[in-house]
Structures are given as C-alpha cells and as structure tokens.
Amino acid sequence: MTVKFFKLASGFVAFTAGLGMLSSVVMAAGDGGGQHFAKQSWSFGGVFGRYDQKQLRRGFEVYKGVCTGCHSMNLLSYRNLTQPGGPEYGEDYIKAMLKSDEVEVNLPHNDEGEIVNEDGDLFTRPAALSDRIKKPYANDKAAMAANGGALPPDFSVIGKARAMHANHEGIPGLFTWVFALVKDVVTQYQEGGPDYIYTLMTNYHETVPENAPKDFSLPEGKHYNAAFPGHAISMAPPLSDGIVDYTDGTKATLDQHAKDISAFLMWAAEPHLNARKRRGFMVLIYLAILSLLLYGVKRKIWEDVKH
C-alpha cells in the first residue's frame, strides 16, 4: 500500500512539473515575434560607468536644437545643467545662453496661480538659473493640437520610462526570460531606456518595409518606426545627418546625434548616477572588509565547537 502510494505520488509530481515546464517551453517557442535590436555601449554602463561630460553637452545641443520644439523637460531647471555629474556648463555660459535666446518666464512660473497685470497679460521676466527649463507649449492640449492629436511626452524621466525589452511587449518565454534576468544582473544592464531611444531615433523607414507585420497599414500623418510599439508613430523623424552642428567639432551624423541625445536623456532622468555609483562602490568595499572581519570573529568564536 505504501509503496504504491509512493509510486503514484512521485508520478504525480513528475507529471505536473513536467506538464508545467512543457507548456512553458511550447509557449516560449511561439514567442519569437518582434524584432531584436542591438544594445549599444554606453560610457555610464557598469560599476565604473560614468557620464561622458562631452557627450552630455552634445546631447544638450541636440535637445536644444531639435527636440525642445515639442518636448518639455518640466522637472529640470537651468541650474541642473551646471551641476557636477552632468554637462557641467559654467553658470556664466548658461546665463549668457538664456540672455541671447531671450528666454522669458511667466511670474510666478507655475501653471495655477498666475499673476496678471491690468491688461490681463502675464508678467514675464528673463529666465534665471533657478527657473525650470521652459516648455514649448503652454499646456498638453496646445501640444496635442500642434502635433496631430499626439502628445510629445515630457523628457524629465523618459530615459527610465521606456526600456528596450519590457517596452509594452510583455516578457518572453520561460527560459529566455530566466536567462535574460540572470544575464542582466551579471552584466548589470540598466541602459534599456537609452537603448530604446537610440533605436527609436535610428529605425525610421520612409516607406513601410517588407518585414512589417502582416496587414499593416500606415495611418495618415504617421510614420513607420520599427522600434515603436505598433510601429505607427506620430513624431516625424526628428534627426538626420548634420541637423545640429556640434561645438566640439564632432562629426554630425544621425547615429552620433541619436547616441548623444539618448545619453543626455538618461542623465536628465538619473542626474546623480555618477555619485550613486561612486558611493555604491565605496559601500561595497566597506561591507566586504566588514564581512571578512566578521567572518574571522565568527570562526574564532566557533573554533572549539563542532557544528
């Protein structure tokens, strides 16, 4: 009786576990759809990764030259551009820029309690370092009206609000998933955001390509982008070779622009990355030493006790 039960029981375990595995594997095999894009190498990846200050400056030039026409960056102030670990412009440089661009802000510069003068107009004054980066449209409605009904998302955290893999696609089959999860931890992969933005910038097609999903038809006023979920994006290709001239003399190619703006947007989303990684390394060293000391103490205490 007992033996029989064992056999039955082990059979049951093997059966359920096997079936669970099997169904996952079968489903994994069916998951192949969706294009795979190459990861880029970023100066800020890995334990010792830091932003490349020159690249951030170039990225800012791309932002200022192109994206700022449509995308706001509401959480950042001009002063952030001067802080350590970022593009690190001199304060005078930014002040001069604000002056020559004649950037004006409303008083007070929040949306709600605006103060108006006798004519009902807003007071304005020249922007200062402490002001938020000026947004292109007065509000979301205006932004949508100007962009065929689509809202250009705010750029403050977009570097972390998108990711190449997780991006709306769900997760892949069991084994690929587990493999990717472990690999990302080991390789310390946190650059899904900039990878996605770079890929988005460089995967526009003038006409719908052959490898587009079956029955794909591009709606009026949209553009085909292989990286964008659903592929029909309302944003016209913002970048092209030479669209901005870099002040540091770097060759202005589409690829270069795409990399630089992606790095810049990562910095905007994660302005303290340099300090965070530096601090983390120190904490790890400290804990490593502490663990060795504790191990020694523990061993000494347990020396005469078998356990």
Add this chain to the structure above:
Amino acid sequence: MAHESVYTPNSGIEKWLDERLPIIRLGVDFMAMPTPRNLNYWWTFGGILFFFLMVQIITGIILAMHYIPHESMAFDSVEHIVRDVNWGDMLQNMHSNGASFFFIAVYIHILRGMYYGSYKAPREMLWILGVIIYVLMMASGFLGYVLPWGQMSLWGATVITNLFSAIPFVGGAITELLWGGYAVGQPTLNRFFSLHYLMPLILFAFVGLHIWALHVVGSNNPDGIEIKLKEDSLPFHSYFSMKDAFAMVLFAMIYVYFVFFMPDYMGHPDNYVRANPMVTPPHIVPEWYFLPFYAILRAIPDKLFGVIFMFAAIAIVAFLPWLDTSRVRSMRYRPTAKLFFWGFVATGLLLGYLGAKPAEGGYVIASRILTAYWFLYFIVALPLLGWTQKTKTLPGSITEAVLGKDAMKNNK
C-alpha cells in the same frame, strides 16, 4: 523566557533597577537563549528580516518628510526627493529595493520553515504569527507601490481593489470604502499613504510577538529534534549573533549592489510614466512578489472564485501545522516529502512566471495545473504522506547528529 535567568546584577544601580524594572535581565536573558548548535545559514534569515524591517521604517520615515500624497504632486514629489533632497536618491532606492529584498528574505524564511517542519508543535503560534506578518507585509508592499503614482501604481491599485467588488452583497461597499469614491483617485492615494505609514508599525508589533513566541519555544533546527543534552545548545550571543551578523552583511552586499548599481531592475518602466486614468497600460502587472498569487487569481475563470482561491492559497499556509500529519519534522528524514517540497518550490516559481504573462491560451492551462498542485500539496500530499511515509532514523540528539554516533560513544 523559557530558560533560567543567567543575569546577576552587579552594581547597586543594576540591583535597584532590577527590582523595579528588570529590563536589563530581559535583554541579557534574551541574548542568552539556548540555541541548537546545528543551525545552518538558513536560520540567519530571521535576523536579516529584522534588518530589512528597520531599513524600511527608517528610510520610510525620512521619505515621508518630503512626499506629498496628492494626485497632481505625488509623482513630482518623489522625483523631488530623488533629484533635490540630500541623499534622497539613495534613500528612495534603498526603500524601493528594500521592499523587494524584504520579500526575497521572507520567502527564504518561510520555505526554511516548511522544509525543516518548524511550524510543528510546539511552534504553531510562532508560525501563525509569521503568516500574519507575511500578509501585513503584502499589504504594506501593495500600498507603498501606489504612492509614487505612476501608471503601474494607479492601474495595479485599480486591479487589486476591484477584486473586492467580487464579494457578494458587501463587495461594492468595500471597494468604495477603499477608494473613498467611485474610482482610484485622490482620496485613495491619501488614505493609502496613511495606511502605508500605519502598516509597518503594526508589523513591528507582530514581529515583537513573533520573537517572543520564538523565545518561549526555542528554535527548531535542521534535524528537527528538540534540545535534550546540555551540549546540544549554545547561548545565542555570541555564537549566533556573530554568525547572523556575518550573514547579514553578505546579504546586504547583494542588496547594496542593486541599490547602487541597478536600482530600477525590479521596477517597471511604466511606473516612470505619470498616472493617467485615461490611458490603460497594455499589460498591468503587480510587483514581482505578488505574481504567483496573481497567476492563481487569473487561473480561475470565475472572478469570485478566483479571489477566493487567491486568498485561500495564502490562508492555507497558516493551517500547515495541522495539515502536515508527519511526526518527523525535518525533510532531511522524509525523502518522499522532500520531493513534493521541491515540487512546491518549482510550482511557486513557475506560477510567478505565469503571473507576469498575459492570461491567455496555454498560460492559463499551465496556471491551472500548477494551482492544483499548490492546493493538493497542502490538502492531499502532506496529510497522506504523514501517515504513509517511511522516514529515515532520527539521530538520538542534536549532538549526535553533529558528531556522529561513534564520536558520541568515544566521548562518553
């Protein structure tokens, strides 16, 4: 305390205090608890959990000084903490990753208990308190995830609170009470913040009871036999306090790696998109530690029964002391039960995977099979195995388990 007091007050002040409030005695005896000498490193996770409880409470209190529970300001206030508050990015990353590591540790802690039969008499109360703590942890985690008010916050909260609407008669009223209105909105955020602050304090009280219960019955051990001989146990301090400290630092190193080098790994990019009631994300997924239960919920075609099964899957754990009929505690001596145990671990992991997948086709079928295993493990396998299994011979004492039979003889 279950053991004789080891404290003798030395100075006059100590004697004076001891007669009025024997708090030093309490602490000294607490640290001297006789602890089985054969504990392995799985027993360090209780201490590790306490460490994370403190991390969450301390970082949480500071975050709450800067956080604003308002629909239109919550998201920005968290970003303000990360960008502008001194050490703010570190505190925020410690708190959000701390929650995940708290759950990693608690899952290890629970499975340790299940493997070594730590829930068995006389540790039933200790176990039930543990299950209550686990439920409180889930509540805290869920409430906390809503606070940054990103897309997943809003939509996760919507999905989970909607579950209560399946309860017959009172479901609608409960849901509206949770929401403070007719949808997840400002009143919801405000009360969730209040409850999220409250929950860990209740948790703290229950952890106190949990540790009290532990000190009454003493620790179980990998061989699952009680302390018999004098040599079977060692005082908690400094043998186990130092071992715990060492393990804690090792575990903290993994935690620190995530906090400083991949703080967003466990999160979802959609939660960096501001909550928007007009836009539903394509896949709404809860935090990873809920995924197995989310899979069970979606495995059942009927909403009410889905909810019942999901809650039952957790509640059933509390009945383990009576469902497991085996007189032998540790799986070390229960070869067949051990197989089923690992089957259960695999089930939990696979359900976690399925919880992250859309509820369609083969995924649902797989979820159903695994859900069945989950319940059958508790209500069929464990009761029957207890009666029918052939167990290995238990060692005569903990010391014998450590030294071996021969060494015991030679010692004598």
